[in-house]
Amino acid sequence: MNNSLIWDTSLIRRYDQPGPRYTSYPTAVQFTGDFDQSLYNKAVASRDPSKPLSLYFHIPFCDTVCYYCGCNKIVTKHRSKAEPYLELLIQEMAMQSELFGRHAPVQQLHLGGGTPTFLNDDQMKQLMHAAEKYFRLVHDDDSDYSIEIDPREADWSTMGALRELGFNRISLGVQDFDVRVQTAVNRIQPISLTEDLIDASRALNFKSINLDLIYGLPFQSVSSFMNTVEKVIQLHPDRLSVFNYAHLPHRFKPQRRINSNDLPSPAEKLRMMEETTARLLDAGYVYIGMDHFALPDDDLAMAQEEGVLHRNFQGYTTHGHCDLIAMGVSSISQVGNVFAQNFPDMDNYTQRINNGQLPTYRGLQSTDEDMMRSHVIRRLICDFKLDFHSLENDLDINFLDTFRPELEQLKVMQEDGLLELDEQSLKVLPRGRLLIRNICMVFDQYLKAQTEQRFSRVI
Known part of the structure; x- marks a missing residue:
């Protein structure tokens, strides 16, 4: 993999905003x-x-x-x-x-x-x-x-x-x-x-x-x-x-x-x-x-x-x-498309365990839409690229049709030199690698409804 990075201060300042770290999608906020x-x-x-x-x-x-x-x-x-x-x-x-x-x-x-x-x-x-x-x-x-x-x-x-x-x-x-x-x-x-x-x-x-x-x-x-x-x-x-x-x-x-x-x-x-x-x-x-x-x-x-x-x-x-x-207070398990988080406080955690119950207090079952977007975000954040044909085989979708609004939104980032986009692939360029969270955020369908700042800044 080409490991080159270009630090563009003006771009980083423009894109430096709060955003998820995508240790999961959907994130725990959901x-x-x-x-x-x-x-x-x-x-x-x-x-x-x-x-x-x-x-x-x-x-x-x-x-x-x-x-x-x-x-x-x-x-x-x-x-x-x-x-x-x-x-x-x-x-x-x-x-x-x-x-x-x-x-x-x-x-x-x-x-x-x-x-x-x-x-x-x-x-x-x-x-x-x-x-x-x-x-x-x-x-x-x-x-x-x-x-x-x-x-x-x-x-x-x-x-x-x-x-x-x-x-x-x-x-x-x-x-x-x-x-x-x-x-x-x-x-x-x-x-x-x-x-x-x-x-x-x-x-x-x-x-x-x-x-x-x-x-x-x-x-x-x-x-x-x-x-x-x-x-x-x-x-x-x-x-x-x-x-x-x-x-x-x-x-x-x-x-x-x-x-x-x-x-x-x-x-x-x-x-x-x-x-x-x-x-x-x-x-x-x-x-x-x-x-x-x-x-x-x-x-x-x-x-x-x-x-x-x-x-x-x-x-x-x-x-x-x-x-x-995952075991212990606040820990999050993931099995297939299901997330389950334990109670974060010791009192509730202890009470559930002593009652012979798993100490789960919240969680989520991902939808097919969630799983599809999770796969796309994960490949972006790990590979710095998307191969649309490969994703179509993995997800059984037409990528260009499914993500047409997101690809349109990404054109601004393409103009800024963060990525290269055509009908076959998306490649994150050296200017965009430090801003990969921003690129992933385009595929996050939950962010638009987010009103409270719950995430760190991207840089």
């Missing part, structure tokens, strides 16, 4: 509280029982709050709270296993949070042994068993314990190495902690390391953030996620502790991302899309080259063929 649990059960009953699975476990606890965070979390110093939650997770596993059986291989497993390493080694072992009991975990070269790690909450011993349990990918939260920025967001994290865990991961033969960065945090400048980027390049992670900080204090209470006057200007944020993108490409990283970068020999880059990259609630993935079972 989920409804009157969702019928039987729809999920029917989707499970109708699936091929040998179809591979992806498991997700949400561990919501954090020892301290990071002021920028918009995740579903429980901030507590009481480590004892992990044990009863773990028991609930295991009960939920048992209920899901009763529905799915143990025939399907689990090719992907992910622990997110919160802070998954809030669990101690024994609790992590208890969780994974329960997963082994209720599902058919597969430990081979094709399996991806990953975990998000706060470097303040782990050491070499932790990494050894995780490796023994079968984890082979890690994601480390860095955000920024600048001490002034770290202080402003209440996340003091010396670079030595990150270096130690990377050294441990390589010594223990973890096959992939991802680092998360955030630009737009208080007291960041172009020069200070580029210092962080240079240090990250020296660490040579396999993957990088470089996220735009969305300051939404009306939605996320911890963000109210951030003084908006300390935030970099929109113009400076754009320069941060421009210089970061250029520097990472110069260092040999491939732009996967949507703020994600990877080394050319990483599975994500190779999957994109082969046209089999996928996107779901865990971001870009090579396991789009798996049904997703």
Whole structure:
């Protein structure tokens, strides 16, 4: 794949608006509280029982709050709270296993949070042994068993314990190495902690390391953030996620502790991302899309080259063929055309589990129209192109007739140099790759009715 990008500041400013990240389509904004649990059960009953699975476990606890965070979390110093939650997770596993059986291989497993390493080694072992009991975990070269790690909450011993349990990918939260920025967001994290865990991961033969960065945090400048980027390049992670900080204090209470006057200007944020993108490409990283970068020999880059990259609630993935079972508060499962989300609060989650019920509080059954548009958006966001003939075979439609209004709307983007469009295909051009969310939004039939700002800005 041609990995060239052209940063056009005037175009980016014109198109820089809030928009979905399309980890699903329809997005979670469309989920409804009157969702019928039987729809999920029917989707499970109708699936091929040998179809591979992806498991997700949400561990919501954090020892301290990071002021920028918009995740579903429980901030507590009481480590004892992990044990009863773990028991609930295991009960939920048992209920899901009763529905799915143990025939399907689990090719992907992910622990997110919160802070998954809030669990101690024994609790992590208890969780994974329960997963082994209720599902058919597969430990081979094709399996991806990953975990998000706060470097303040782990050491070499932790990494050894995780490796023994079968984890082979890690994601480390860095955000920024600048001490002034770290202080402003209440996340003091010396670079030595990150270096130690990377050294441990390589010594223990973890096959992939991802680092998360955030630009737009208080007291960041172009020069200070580029210092962080240079240090990250020296660490040579396999993957990088470089996220735009969305300051939404009306939605996320911890963000109210951030003084908006300390935030970099929109113009400076754009320069941060421009210089970061250029520097990472110069260092040999491939732009996967949507703020994600990877080394050319990483599975994500190779999957994109082969046209089999996928996107779901865990971001870009090579396991789009798996049904997703998500467990824990707020987590979202997808089985076939059905989405089901758990209660986000501990009280309702606990009550449902103790009543012997799956803790679903909202969801959605996608229509045929939704599935068609989801396929188009996914191929755009993963491949940066659409082949109309291929889509017609996949979807049994006449693409030009079905999407005539959208193709007409895209002509403005074609005139702006974001894409190339003819009767056979759509190709996103180097000027348009950073604005792929905008192009996908044209195919989103729900956005026109959206009145509240629920999404981050595209850059």
